[in-house]
Amino acid sequence: MKDRVKKIFSEVFEVDINEVESIEYQSVEGWDSIGHMMMISELESQFSVSIDIDDVIVISNFAECIKILMKYRG
Amino acid sequence: MALIDKPEVFRKFKDFFNYVQQNDGKIGLKQRGIDINANNACNLRCEHCFTNSPKGDHIKVWMEPEVIGRIADEAHELGIFEWDLQGGEPLLNKKYLWKVLKAIGTERFYTYVTTNGYYLDQDTANKLAEHGVDRVSVSIDSMNPEDHDKFRGRKSSWERALKSLEYVQKAGMDPFLNITVGHFNAKSEDVKLLLEYSKDKKYTTLINVATPSGMWSNLTEIMCDDDDRAYLIEMRKKYKNVIRNLWNPFDRKNESVLGCNTVNRLYITPLGDVLSCPYVHIKIGNVYENSLKDISSKGFEFSKFRNYSEKCLAGEDVDFAKKYMGRPGTSIFNPIDVNELIAEEGSSIEVDTHLTTQTII
Numbered sequence: 081m082k083d084r085v086k087k088i089f090s091e092v093f094e095v096d097i098n099e100v101e102s103i104e105y106q107s108v109e110g111w112d113s114i115g116h117m118m119m120i121s122e123l124e125s126q127f128s129v130s131i132d133i134d135d136v137i138v139i140s141n142f143a144e145c146i147k148i149l150m151k152y153r154g
Numbered sequence: 155m156a157l158i159d160k161p162e163v164f165r166k167f168k169d170f171f172n173y174v175q176q177n178d179g180k181i182g183l184k185q186r187g188i189d190i191n192a193n194n195a196c197n198l199r200c201e202h203c204f205t206n207s208p209k210g211d212h213i214k215v216w217m218e219p220e221v222i223g224r225i226a227d228e229a230h231e232l233g234i235f236e237w238d239l240q241g242g243e244p245l246l247n248k249k250y251l252w253k254v255l256k257a258i259g260t261e262r263f264y265t266y267v268t269t270n271g272y273y274l275d276q277d278t279a280n281k282l283a284e285h286g287v288d289r290v291s292v293s294i295d296s297m298n299p300e301d302h303d304k305f306r307g308r309k310s311s312w313e314r315a316l317k318s319l320e321y322v323q324k325a326g327m328d329p330f331l332n333i334t335v336g337h338f339n340a341k342s343e344d345v346k347l348l349l350e351y352s353k354d355k356k357y358t359t360l361i362n363v364a365t366p367s368g369m370w371s372n373l374t375e376i377m378c379d380d381d382d383r384a385y386l387i388e389m390r391k392k393y394k395n396v397i398r399n400l401w402n403p404f405d406r407k408n409e410s411v412l413g414c415n416t417v418n419r420l421y422i423t424p425l426g427d428v429l430s431c432p433y434v435h436i437k438i439g440n441v442y443e444n445s446l447k448d449i450s451s452k453g454f455e456f457s458k459f460r461n462y463s464e465k466c467l468a469g470e471d472v473d474f475a476k477k478y479m480g481r482p483g484t485s486i487f488n489p490i491d492v493n494e495l496i497a498e499e500g501s502s503i504e505v506d507t508h509l510t511t512q513t514i515i
Contacts, residue, residue: 121175134161137161
């Protein structure tokens, strides 16, 4: 799962795949509000989950994203 | 300020994104915004004003904040996620503005104020942010102060406008530098300088194309042609911080076009009339008589508003402008009734059918 999320982060935020674990919301140009929404949409589509808005807004880095995603994937 | 700070807005914005994705990148019939002119008074006398404010048109009419609150409730129900307070000049009466912002419930909308910046100091910027305003758009016409001031009809308006954007940024809101672009300046050095300035300052540039409405009524020669449109897309790709409401904000390649936003963004006048957009003065309802939902449905009955148009009808489609925007006396306070156009369209369809039948026979 981690590798797939890394790929999503890299493609959506337009950053090198080796950097995705170190970036945070609004720390790079691509991770703005629109980028955030596109990332959520991609996660939902690829992992067949629907992420609650309360969880959407707390995802601010890669580690947090994995934690939230685990919650939905069980 | 970021969209994810307002969960309700983010949810609606995501719905909008999903709709656009499923609709081949086009805006279709999805509602997105409200542009409201709650009062038409202004301190400047801009040459291109589309509301006829410099002529003093209806400048003493104020929409009650309670009415605006009711409109906001309806808009929220419809999934509308962005709300633009414009004028006139919204900062002329700040006490009224604070009441309006409270009535809107800014936590439900990506809320912005479009202003000439003349009365925007740091204290005002801070108060706007405290009231939940996410973005402030300030119009700049030129990097030459004299040109801007002449166009706006008041000295020092350029200096104050530029300074106001700095206050906005310092207060933590999104600073938007608005430029009106027409055939007369699309490829000019001056517009390039404005784009550079905005990029350097880390602002967003919003391009509004010049439209033959209001003070510029019937001046179709100001409209952007196909070359100008292509050039603007080039600028979009080059600078990356340049947006138009017509463009698809989700396209990271900065190429695709959502389509003309008529009816998708409703424009409301101080009299409560709802027009298909700020520049196309065609009335599709009134908030004192109809629900926003019914008003939108009525608007989309007219094929020009329902069908996809890659051009801005008001600023790029010369045929549309000549046919629907050139009627003498038309203004935001004296709009054309969409029912007339729907009826005309109905009869023209009947005529076409008749001719086709004859041809077949």
